[in-house]
Amino acid sequence: MTADIYTQRHNVPFFFTNKNSEMSLSSMLNFVLLVSENQLNSLHLDGESMVEKGLGWVVTQYHIDITRMPKVNEEIDISTQAKSYNKFFCYRDFWIKDLEGNELVKINSIFVLIDIKKRSMVKITPEIVQPLGSIALTGMEKFPRIKKTDFEDNKRDIHIGYYNIDINQHVNNSYYFDWALDNLDIDFLNEHSIKTVDIKYENELVYGDNPRSFVKIDEKELLTYHRIETEEKKNAELIIKWK
Amino acid sequence: MTADIYTQRHNVPFFFTNKNSEMSLSSMLNFVLLVSENQLNSLHLDGESMVEKGLGWVVTQYHIDITRMPKVNEEIDISTQAKSYNKFFCYRDFWIKDLEGNELVKINSIFVLIDIKKRSMVKITPEIVQPLGSIALTGMEKFPRIKKTDFEDNKRDIHIGYYNIDINQHVNNSYYFDWALDNLDIDFLNEHSIKTVDIKYENELVYGDNPRSFVKIDEKELLTYHRIETEEKKNAELIIKWK
Numbered sequence: 001m002t003a004d005i006y007t008q009r010h011n012v013p014f015f016f017t018n019k020n021s022e023m024s025l026s027s028m029l030n031f032v033l034l035v036s037e038n039q040l041n042s043l044h045l046d047g048e049s050m051v052e053k054g055l056g057w058v059v060t061q062y063h064i065d066i067t068r069m070p071k072v073n074e075e076i077d078i079s080t081q082a083k084s085y086n087k088f089f090c091y092r093d094f095w096i097k098d099l100e101g102n103e104l105v106k107i108n109s110i111f112v113l114i115d116i117k118k119r120s121m122v123k124i125t126p127e128i129v130q131p132l133g134s135i136a137l138t139g140m141e142k143f144p145r146i147k148k149t150d151f152e153d154n155k156r157d158i159h160i161g162y163y164n165i166d167i168n169q170h171v172n173n174s175y176y177f178d179w180a181l182d183n184l185d186i187d188f189l190n191e192h193s194i195k196t197v198d199i200k201y202e203n204e205l206v207y208g209d210n211p212r213s214f215v216k217i218d219e220k221e222l223l224t225y226h227r228i229e230t231e232e233k234k235n236a237e238l239i240i241k242w243k
Numbered sequence: 244m245t246a247d248i249y250t251q252r253h254n255v256p257f258f259f260t261n262k263n264s265e266m267s268l269s270s271m272l273n274f275v276l277l278v279s280e281n282q283l284n285s286l287h288l289d290g291e292s293m294v295e296k297g298l299g300w301v302v303t304q305y306h307i308d309i310t311r312m313p314k315v316n317e318e319i320d321i322s323t324q325a326k327s328y329n330k331f332f333c334y335r336d337f338w339i340k341d342l343e344g345n346e347l348v349k350i351n352s353i354f355v356l357i358d359i360k361k362r363s364m365v366k367i368t369p370e371i372v373q374p375l376g377s378i379a380l381t382g383m384e385k386f387p388r389i390k391k392t393d394f395e396d397n398k399r400d401i402h403i404g405y406y407n408i409d410i411n412q413h414v415n416n417s418y419y420f421d422w423a424l425d426n427l428d429i430d431f432l433n434e435h436s437i438k439t440v441d442i443k444y445e446n447e448l449v450y451g452d453n454p455r456s457f458v459k460i461d462e463k464e465l466l467t468y469h470r471i472e473t474e475e476k477k478n479a480e481l482i483i484k485w486k
Contacts, residue, residue, distance in 0.1 A: 166258075
């Protein structure tokens with residue numbers, strides 16, 4: 001038995017694409033999350049009824065494999081599957097395919113359930129995830145480790161605007177990608193494309209926080225290491241592999 | 244005879260809404276522009292064939308009347324009409340309505356046609372706009388004047404990121420709203436809602452520019468005046484009426 005796969009066909013709108021007419025990383029994550037929200041809505045497990053119970057799903061980790069980014073106005077199929085869960089983690093996969101069925105992007109993610117008022121994790125009970133067909137696990141799914149990196153310099157101050165804050169009263173998770181990439185030279189961004197991304201979210205950011213964005217570039221391995229940090233608190237860490 | 248009205252039904256996605264679960268101003272403009280792009284696509288007057296000719300539509304002015312902002316997950320009908328044109332300007336209207344037909348937002352806009360390489364305006368020829376049913380005008384449509392304002396202080400430096408640049412190789416027009424509102428106190432934003440917005444775009448912003456955002460608040464009239472400026476060049480000016 002495997003969990004249900006939910007698919008929606010979408011056209012890539014201009015506002016999701018960047019100067020090269022390709023979908024941006026931040027927009028891609030918003031787009032696939034919309035499809036998982038629509039899956040929850042279709043099963044009446046949607047955000048609003050969760051909000052009434054004071055619960056919300058929060059992503060803590062993504063592993064992203066990119067063959068190529070969707071282009072402006074391209075028709076794509078976005079699929080998602082809430083594959084499995086254990087006591088505290090729900091594992092959800094996403095795929096983006098072109099209309100010939102070629103896989104453009106594959107995403108593995110980890111979600112936790114939080115009590116929105118207390119901002120703390122709560123246990124995942126079977127009735128929350130069973131309508132999705134998710135498989136109960138006793139262990140954990142394997143994700144690439146984000147290895148410890150020394151960031152010495154290349155820090156940039158990040159301004160958090162009113163527009164960065166979402167319905168969960170914190171900075172929307174998608175902005176971290178923009179802030180990480182923004183620390184790279186525009187020539188580097190124009191000449192390379194992303195192969196894989198690993199991101200781990202550790203502490204949320206709220207209005208009034210003053211985070212900084214750090215970067216370390218390994219030109220030989222075409223790896224870039226990124227950290228968003230507020231004073232002594234780590235907000236998120238990313239490793240991007242380029243080609 | 245009047246120009247054709249093109250309507251699409253959409254659901255308001257979470258990533259278009261702010262902390263109050265209402266659609267943000269910048270997202271609203273992206274959303275209505277998507278509908279006008281879809282109208283052009285449906286008539287094969289779409290962006291790509293324009294790009295081949297080296298032409299692009301650029302908005303220069305919006306007048307926005309807001310009864311209330313659409314809410315997250317709300318079903319809305321977005322309509323648009325390329326109402327009229329003269330030698331250099333095309334006038335396009337947009338409406339957002341709820342499913343009972345109540346008007347939530349009405350937008351009047353002015354577009355110009357530009358030669359993308361030369362970054363200069365070109366004359367609008369009848370064959371470009373006649374498939375839309377646009378009416379030829381000899382004069383101009385009336386828009387509220389954006390009166391001259393003295394901005395003394397309250398300037399904030401704006402950082403232009405890679406993510407702000409769109410397919411036209413300049414800052415996407417929607418970000419100006421975020422930058423303007425970001426100069427207001429969060430308490431003011433929480434306690435007021437927008438009644439009307441007038442914005443006039445004057446000079447585009449490109450990667451590497453260092454604009455500043457100015458604000459002047461008239462608390463008695465509940466008017467806020469905004470300007471985005473780069474050294475001596477005015478990029479955009481806004482007047483917002485609050486309630």
